[in-house]
Amino acid sequence: MQTKSSGELLRLMQLAEAPDIISFGGGFPGPEIFPSEELEVCAAHIIGGRKSCLQYASTSGYAPLREKIAERASRYGAYFSAKDVMISAGSQQAIDLSARIFCDPGDLVLVETPTYIGALNAFSNYGVRYIEMPTDEEGVITDALDELLSACGRISCTYVIPDFQNPTGRRWSIARRNAFLEIMARHDIPVIEDGAYRELSFEDDPYPPLLALADASGADVVHLGSFSKIFCPGFRVGWVITKNEILSKYTSVKPDLDLSASSFGQQIIDEYLERYNLNLHISRAICAYRQKRDMAAQALRENLPETEFSLPRGGLFIWLELPQRVDATLLLEESLKRNVAFVPGTQFFASSGRNHYARINYSNISEELIAPGIVEIGEAMRRLLQGA
Amino acid sequence: MQTKSSGELLRLMQLAEAPDIISFGGGFPGPEIFPSEELEVCAAHIIGGRKSCLQYASTSGYAPLREKIAERASRYGAYFSAKDVMISAGSQQAIDLSARIFCDPGDLVLVETPTYIGALNAFSNYGVRYIEMPTDEEGVITDALDELLSACGRISCTYVIPDFQNPTGRRWSIARRNAFLEIMARHDIPVIEDGAYRELSFEDDPYPPLLALADASGADVVHLGSFSKIFCPGFRVGWVITKNEILSKYTSVKPDLDLSASSFGQQIIDEYLERYNLNLHISRAICAYRQKRDMAAQALRENLPETEFSLPRGGLFIWLELPQRVDATLLLEESLKRNVAFVPGTQFFASSGRNHYARINYSNISEELIAPGIVEIGEAMRRLLQGA
Numbered sequence: 125m126q127t128k129s130s131g132e133l134l135r136l137m138q139l140a141e142a143p144d145i146i147s148f149g150g151g152f153p154g155p156e157i158f159p160s161e162e163l164e165v166c167a168a169h170i171i172g173g174r175k176s177c178l179q180y181a182s183t184s185g186y187a188p189l190r191e192k193i194a195e196r197a198s199r200y201g202a203y204f205s206a207k208d209v210m211i212s213a214g215s216q217q218a219i220d221l222s223a224r225i226f227c228d229p230g231d232l233v234l235v236e237t238p239t240y241i242g243a244l245n246a247f248s249n250y251g252v253r254y255i256e257m258p259t260d261e262e263g264v265i266t267d268a269l270d271e272l273l274s275a276c277g278r279i280s281c282t283y284v285i286p287d288f289q290n291p292t293g294r295r296w297s298i299a300r301r302n303a304f305l306e307i308m309a310r311h312d313i314p315v316i317e318d319g320a321y322r323e324l325s326f327e328d329d330p331y332p333p334l335l336a337l338a339d340a341s342g343a344d345v346v347h348l349g350s351f352s353k354i355f356c357p358g359f360r361v362g363w364v365i366t367k368n369e370i371l372s373k374y375t376s377v378k379p380d381l382d383l384s385a386s387s388f389g390q391q392i393i394d395e396y397l398e399r400y401n402l403n404l405h406i407s408r409a410i411c412a413y414r415q416k417r418d419m420a421a422q423a424l425r426e427n428l429p430e431t432e433f434s435l436p437r438g439g440l441f442i443w444l445e446l447p448q449r450v451d452a453t454l455l456l457e458e459s460l461k462r463n464v465a466f467v468p469g470t471q472f473f474a475s476s477g478r479n480h481y482a483r484i485n486y487s488n489i490s491e492e493l494i495a496p497g498i499v500e501i502g503e504a505m506r507r508l509l510q511g512a
Numbered sequence: 513m514q515t516k517s518s519g520e521l522l523r524l525m526q527l528a529e530a531p532d533i534i535s536f537g538g539g540f541p542g543p544e545i546f547p548s549e550e551l552e553v554c555a556a557h558i559i560g561g562r563k564s565c566l567q568y569a570s571t572s573g574y575a576p577l578r579e580k581i582a583e584r585a586s587r588y589g590a591y592f593s594a595k596d597v598m599i600s601a602g603s604q605q606a607i608d609l610s611a612r613i614f615c616d617p618g619d620l621v622l623v624e625t626p627t628y629i630g631a632l633n634a635f636s637n638y639g640v641r642y643i644e645m646p647t648d649e650e651g652v653i654t655d656a657l658d659e660l661l662s663a664c665g666r667i668s669c670t671y672v673i674p675d676f677q678n679p680t681g682r683r684w685s686i687a688r689r690n691a692f693l694e695i696m697a698r699h700d701i702p703v704i705e706d707g708a709y710r711e712l713s714f715e716d717d718p719y720p721p722l723l724a725l726a727d728a729s730g731a732d733v734v735h736l737g738s739f740s741k742i743f744c745p746g747f748r749v750g751w752v753i754t755k756n757e758i759l760s761k762y763t764s765v766k767p768d769l770d771l772s773a774s775s776f777g778q779q780i781i782d783e784y785l786e787r788y789n790l791n792l793h794i795s796r797a798i799c800a801y802r803q804k805r806d807m808a809a810q811a812l813r814e815n816l817p818e819t820e821f822s823l824p825r826g827g828l829f830i831w832l833e834l835p836q837r838v839d840a841t842l843l844l845e846e847s848l849k850r851n852v853a854f855v856p857g858t859q860f861f862a863s864s865g866r867n868h869y870a871r872i873n874y875s876n877i878s879e880e881l882i883a884p885g886i887v888e889i890g891e892a893m894r895r896l897l898q899g900a
Contacts, residue, residue: 155563175543358775387746
């Protein structure tokens with residue numbers, strides 16, 4: 125039975141939900157960015173005008189939305205059309221589909237250290253083992269990668285998050301992107317690129333995704349995108365985009381999972397894209413998140429002893445390196461006594477043993493709770509350090 | 513790679529979509545029953561009033577909706593509460609989850625002959641083999657079942673559709689339900705009951721589901737329900753309901769698949785249930801579908817030579833037994849030349865070789881196209897019979 129699963133993720137999602145908890149857990153966008161008024165207009169228009177938004181959708185997804193997604197992906201030189209796009213139920217479903225398509229039990233999957241817990245859970249359901257790539261501030265360290273891969277058996281695929289990574293918030297440099305793609309092409313390893321946070325860049329234009337850079341190296345890239353972080357997660361609309369013929373495997377397996385993505389969700393987002401300016405919306409989200417990042421960073425500096433972190437230049441997370449003698453899970457337990465939650469870093473590693481990291485989400489918390497919440501984590505940590 | 517998949521289902525979904533085709537394919541509800549005006553009111557209310565409808569949902573689903581689903585399921589004596597319910601992305605996702613939870617490669621799964629193609633595809637992805645139960649007008653034939661099961665190895669689970677079955681439209685008698693449950697309890701086989709069509713009963717009150725009858729026998733029943741056929745499929749909202757502790761496996765695997773069901777979909781349906789009368793809505797759907805069933809049945813009798821069928825007493829389908837010498841796939845090809853589609857029966861059988869059956873969907877076709885469409889199928893059939 126494939127039930128190796130995400131009890132931990134479940135517990136975290138549940139924690140993040142409790143009404144009396146100040147939560148830096150989860151990876152939720154901030155509700156204040158949701159464009160409610162505009163969505164009311166869109167909802168009235170599509171419900172009143174088209175029965176098709178209440179019916180089943182096609183397997184590949186709503187064609188006008190796929191066209192718009194392809195257009196947005198074509199901004200970096202490589203050209204995409206609607207036929208290169210399949211709509212998924214958020215990018216989590218696209219990760220599960222990728223694991224199902226690329227992996228057999230016992231297969232090797234190449235991942236960043238650390239990486240998204242939901243991807244580790246999804247791939248683990250298919251019985252894979254992991255090869256962990258070391259990372260630094262510029263992303264995956266490509267220097268010794270060739271050597272590492274030559275020493276391994278066949279690798280089914282690699283799953284990476286080059287932009288404002290979950291959990292570290294790091295963005296890969298362009299040089300690392302190109303070096304990585306060359307190595308993947310040389311070893312014939314398909315690349316699953318998770319781009320959920322890509323457009324949430326606080327200080328400059330988003331970097332080109334691996335998808336757009338792949339042609340030079342000949343690497344095979346399947347890019348997973350999502351409206352959850354840049355727009356709203358409540359409709360469960362993400363996408364798979366690739367030039368590769370592998371897309372037909374995604375569309376042939378997708379109906380077995382849930383027949384199709386939500387027609388309503390796809391059409392309301394498409395209607396929003398027709399009527400309003402998503403880029404303007406994203407720039408508002410960026411302003412809000414940058415402000416929250418700064419508040420969180422200041423409070424962390426002031427309150428958490430012996431703790432190191434880099435300021436993320438986008439995305440939703442700050443990644444903390446705690447003092448070595450502080451176990452992050454114990455810190456969470458102590459923090460929960462003070463009604464504050466975050467995510468211990470342990471779970472983001474494919475292999476165990478690294479217990480002094482923590483992930484702080486700053487997007488889904490009211491500004492006025494950021495400092496008080498972090499003060500409590502600081503108190504919890506001092507308590508642990510005194511006891512240690 | 514788990515890519516044994518549903519190219520056929522995909523092709524059918526695509527056929528059903530083509531604008532110039534008169535389609536008796538698919539299992540779509542009729543768009544004329546969608547309560548657009550009421551849903552406009554609900555959408556405006558929830559988008560305007562609650563940011564949570566645009567955010568991620570909890571893994572188990574929106575609690576008020578789960579409470580209402582539990583209440584509806586408690587009408588037959590057995591009592592259920594919200595904690596017995598998990599929301600899924602339609603019942604197809606719940607079928608995939610069931611296969612994932614109950615089955616390992618090589619396992620045996622007990623199914624009706626014929627049964628829902630989407631379930632066969634979902635279970636087949638996990639490498640199972642099937643034991644087929646013979647059926648008649650009263651449902652699964654239970655007489656020789658004990659003997660059949662004693663001759664088999666361990667069976668992981670059984671998947672059945674006791675109400676207005678897909679594809680046959682048949683409803684199991686109460687006696688058969690009880691006999692089946694006793695046998696399943698005796699052989700310790702968990703029962704996955706697909707109840708998607710259960711409430712679409714044209715002539716009398718719906719029968720109690722296996723879920724409600726299970727206590728007497730001690731059988732383990734997991735019931736899968738859906739708003740897709742009784743309301744609208746465009747929100748992708750279904751549910752799993754069971755007293756069994758197995759529900760915790762569903763909720764622990766669900767986040768790996770898509771994090772959660774659509775918040776918006778769950779909340780708009782909940783708002784509809786708060787404001788309006790779902791039973792009244794269902795009774796309107798029943799009127800519309802009964803009328804279409806009668807029109808289809810009359811046209812079939814008048815136009816299809818040597819073809820037998822029973823009048824379904826609910827649901828969305830008429831199941832045709834064609835003359836033995838007519839191959840239904842050839843008939844579909846001939847019909848498509850005349851711009852008419854239906855589903856050949858072959859694909860609804862776990863084992864191959866039964867080629868002279870066809871499924872006619874009457875819910876998702878305009879009344880005025882029913883007779884002209886069936887006239888064309890009749891013409892196609894006469895052409896085949898002349899050629900044969």
